[in-house]
Amino acid sequence: MGLLSVPVVDLSPWVAGGSDRERSRVVADTDKALREVGFLAIVGHGITDDVVAAMVEAADSFFSLSPEAKSSYRVQGANRGYTPPRAESLILSAGIEADPSSRDFFEAFNVGVDGTSYGGSELPEPEYAPNVWPEELPQFRGGLQAYFDEAGRVASVLTSVFDVALGQPEGFFAGLTDHSIDVLRLNNYALAEGTSLGAASAMGAHTDFGIATVLWADPVPGLQILDAGGVWHDVLPAPGALLVNLGDLTARMTNDVWMATMHRVVPPQVDGRTVRRRSAAYFHDGNFDAVVAPLPQFVDAARPAGYEPVRVADHLKAKLAGSREGFVNTSAVRESARLQASLG
Numbered sequence: 576m577g578l579l580s581v582p583v584v585d586l587s588p589w590v591a592g593g594s595d596r597e598r599s600r601v602v603a604d605t606d607k608a609l610r611e612v613g614f615l616a617i618v619g620h621g622i623t624d625d626v627v628a629a630m631v632e633a634a635d636s637f638f639s640l641s642p643e644a645k646s647s648y649r650v651q652g653a654n655r656g657y658t659p660p661r662a663e664s665l666i667l668s669a670g671i672e673a674d675p676s677s678r679d680f681f682e683a684f685n686v687g688v689d690g691t692s693y694g695g696s697e698l699p700e701p702e703y704a705p706n707v708w709p710e711e712l713p714q715f716r717g718g719l720q721a722y723f724d725e726a727g728r729v730a731s732v733l734t735s736v737f738d739v740a741l742g743q744p745e746g747f748f749a750g751l752t753d754h755s756i757d758v759l760r761l762n763n764y765a766l767a768e769g770t771s772l773g774a775a776s777a778m779g780a781h782t783d784f785g786i787a788t789v790l791w792a793d794p795v796p797g798l799q800i801l802d803a804g805g806v807w808h809d810v811l812p813a814p815g816a817l818l819v820n821l822g823d824l825t826a827r828m829t830n831d832v833w834m835a836t837m838h839r840v841v842p843p844q845v846d847g848r849t850v851r852r853r854s855a856a857y858f859h860d861g862n863f864d865a866v867v868a869p870l871p872q873f874v875d876a877a878r879p880a881g882y883e884p885v886r887v888a889d890h891l892k893a894k895l896a897g898s899r900e901g902f903v904n905t906s907a908v909r910e911s912a913r914l915q916a917s918l919g
Contacts, residue, residue: 578808578809578810578811579612579800579802579808579809579810581608581612581614581615581616581800581810581818582604582607582608582611582612582614582615582616583615583616583617583618583813583816584601584604584605584608584615584616584617584618585601585617585618585619586601586617586618586619586620586621586729586732586733586736587618587619587621588600588601588619589601589732589735589736590619590620590621590732591619591621598739601736602736602739602740605733605736605737605740606740606833609740609821609833609834610832610833610834612800612802612834612836613800613820613821613826613833613834613835613836614800614810614818614819614820614821614836614838615818615819615820616812616813616816616817616818616819617729617733617789617816617817617818617819618813618815618816620729620732620817621725621728621729622722622725622726622729622817626721626722626725627722627791629714629717629718629721629722630718630719630721630722630791630855631791631853631855632714632718633712633714633715633717633718633719634684634761634763634853634855635853636712636714636715637684637709637712637715637761638682638684638761638763638765640709640711640712642659644709644711645657645659645682645684646659648684648707648709650704650707652701653700653701653704654685654687654701654704654758654895655685655686655687655704655705655706655707656684656685656706656707657682657683657684658682658683658684658685659682660679660680660681660682661678661679661680662678663678663679663681664678664679664779665679665778665779665780665781665839666776666779666780666781667779667903667904668781668784668894668895668904671780671903671915679776679777679778679779680764680776680777680842681762681763681764681777681778681840682762682763682765683760683761683762683763684760684761685758685759685760685761686706686719686720686723686758686759687703687704687706687756687757687758687759688703688754688755688756688757688758689703689704689705689706690703690704690705693753693754698754698863699863699888702756702863702888702891703754703756703863719759719761722759722855723757723759723857726759726789726855726857727757727857727859729789729817729857730752730757730786730787730789730857730859731749731752733787733789733819733859734748734749734752734786734787734859735748735749737787737825741828741829741870742872743870748786751786751861751862751865751867752786752859752861752862753862754862754863755786755859755860755861755862756785756860756861756862756863756887756888756891757857757858757859757860758857758858758860759855759856759857759858760855760856760858761853761854761855762778762853762854762855762856763851763853764777764778764797764840764842764843764851764852764853764854765851765852776839776840776841776842777797777839777840777841777842777843777852778839778840779839780801780837780838780839781837781838781839782822782823782826782835782836782837782838783820783821783822783823783835783856783858784822784823784824784858784860784890784891784894784895785822785823785824785858785859785860785861785887785891786821786822786824786825786859786860786861787819787820787821787822787825787859788819788820788821788822788856788857788858788859789817789818789819789856789857789859790812790817790818790819790820790854790855790856790857791812791817791854791855792812792818792852792853792854792855793851793852793853793854794811794812794814795811795843795845795850795851795852796809796811796841796843796844796845796852797840797841797842797843797852798810798811798818798838798839798840798854799838799839799840799841800820800836800837800838801836801837801838801839803834807839810838820835820836820838821833821834821835821836822835822858822859822860823835823890823894824860824861824867824887824890827867827868827869827881827882827885828867828868828869828870828873829869829870829873830869830870830873830874830878830880830881830882831881832873840852860887860891861887862887863886863887863888864886864887864888865886865887866884866885866886866887867884867885867887867890868880868882868883868884868885869881869882890906893906
């Protein structure tokens, strides 16, 4: 256990234009980070402080509402709206049994791409469900939408780097994400003073589900990642940096040469006191009808394919059924093996 400095990658040569040499360095640094850690910190991403501040203000305004007001924005059957504390157990999505008393204590609010966002195409629910917007918070939608758009831009920059790093033709990932199931999840890790945690975790151990996640987080302890040796490490975002971690689908494409790293959030504490922690995770998950399988260059006699082809919507459904509906995700064979090893 200890603080892990995740690799820092400066995206400015891709965002603002750079030389071939500078762009090649971005590719090499990204490839190295995703092979060795599965997480990286990005700077030079181009999201302004004002956009981040408006998103954080919107999140704070919502989470400060009464429990009754927040609960009025719960949505059944879709990855939208409010999630109250102890409504999920992320460790189930990784294929591990969990006692009901250990459900995660974070609360969240989700917005995503609806079915009208891609040129009027008719896309299915619940993957592309309409959003709900708090009527009593007139600035909320604008603050979130501006950040959502910018995080989506950054995700597209990252996947264009992935194209080159994985030796794919330009636009390979764009073809998998031209009607991507993208979701922004605001997370609030806060407990009333004197609240007993019991066996609850802040957010249980899991891998992210899709292609890549772009994460803003408060610079307070809580986030931990699992290394290849089965040891958990604390991770803090550097000032001005966003964290990026790989999702299951990209790890599948590389036959786990790039890693979808297991991570969790433990009760954030400073000087022995449990403190509030906020984060905003933009999940770039891919087209619902895309089929993902290991790419040929990552499969040979020494490293046979570890995964069967999977449809994106089916993969996401199995993962969400674990975290939200209380079912152990039996398809998470590799994830559960890694986590069981860390638990001894």
